[in-house]
């Protein structure tokens with residue numbers, strides 16, 4: 001039986017008891033004496049008083065019928081405003097990680113437009129609202145609105161008859177919205193009502209939220225910018241489309257800071273798996289473009305026809321590859337708990353290393369376009385520029401590779417890693433770099449891929 005079926009069943013039973021014991025329910029709810037004829041046919045929707053716009057029957061936005069004849073004029077008006085509250089908008093809802101009741105049930109929070117928050121359950125005996133109208137414990141329109149929304153998510157036969165509300169909003173007939181929240185679960189109720197449900201903490205500062213939203217939105221950046229590049233100020237190479245895109249992103253961030261439900265929805269749409277697939281598609285594309293850029297420069301010399309920089313020589317290529325390795329490492333560090341990010345990062349890093357170790361040659365040895373080629377190997381040999389001169393400092397690619405789980409490094413790449421080892425050994429590789437590579441290879445070998453395949457699959461962060 002699903003949780004929902006269970007919830008419906010238990011609530012259904014509760015309400016059958018309710019209807020069977022209508023008299024008991026009537027005794028349980030505090031009502032005025034003039035309510036004693038409540039089992040009579042209901043009065044018309046028209047108010048009993050021609051002046052007061054406060055009918056005793058209210059039909060809510062969820063099409064539930066409420067008998068508010070026991071309420072005084074003020075409370076009738078409040079109930080009507082809440083139950084018919086088309087102007088009330090849920091931003092998002094969340095479960096508190098503090099303030100548990102003695103039986104372990106946490107408080108649920110409902111963040112409504114105009115910076116109003118309704119809290120239900122947990123230690124609270126009755127719902128609370130921050131709007132100010134709820135100070136004396138009598139429900140305000142927001143509390144009635146939330147209660148109506150919650151009760152509308154239980155099965156139809158529970159809510160056929162006109163319902164009675166308690167003045168504090170804690171009971172509808174003899175059902176507590178707080179109990180529905182506990183039985184059915186806030187996440188499922190939010191799903192039924194298409195409310196945004198917050199299941200993770202929001203960023204602590206506006207700056208953090210801004211960074212996060214910019215990273216997410218970079219999946220749409222029209223020049224295929226990586227998250228870190230998208231964040232930096234525009235360069236002369238920034239296209240008009242990218243500039244417009246950055247303006248749009250800024251606008252979106254302003255609204256997301258005001259209404260975190262936008263932030264939460266962006267997180268649901270651009271889920272971590274999608275974000276990571278787009279990121280590594282861009283990375284793979286960049287790796288190809290970077291090596292092709294160098295090859296094209298070597299073959300044809302500086303070009304004015306392509307949009308990139310004029311000189312795509314060995315130092316420029318080395319700089320771009322170093323930046324790509326850093327971008328991969330940064331992305332992995334921010335997404336360590338996302339499924340497959342380590343696998344994708346390992347594949348991209350090993351591709352870069354493999355292709356650099358193929359290039360222990362003077363790149364300009366056979367050029368035909370009349371440049372005086374630099375004689376310094378650091379300037380004409382990609383391998384020397386990135387690995388051959390790496391005596392101290394961070395070993396190119398290896399520092400990023402080392403931080404990945406080693407089974408993800410060895411999986412599918414064992415043959416390539418051995419090829420790289422052979423090429424490094426034949427290339428006069430500086431001892432510190434060679435040592436780091438050997439120990440990495442040793443770590444990978446300790447856990448062959450066959451041992452890790454049967455392990456628990458990692459869960460994507462939601």
Ligand SMILES: [Zn+2]
Nearest residue numbers: 129131140142
């Ligand atoms: Zn309120």
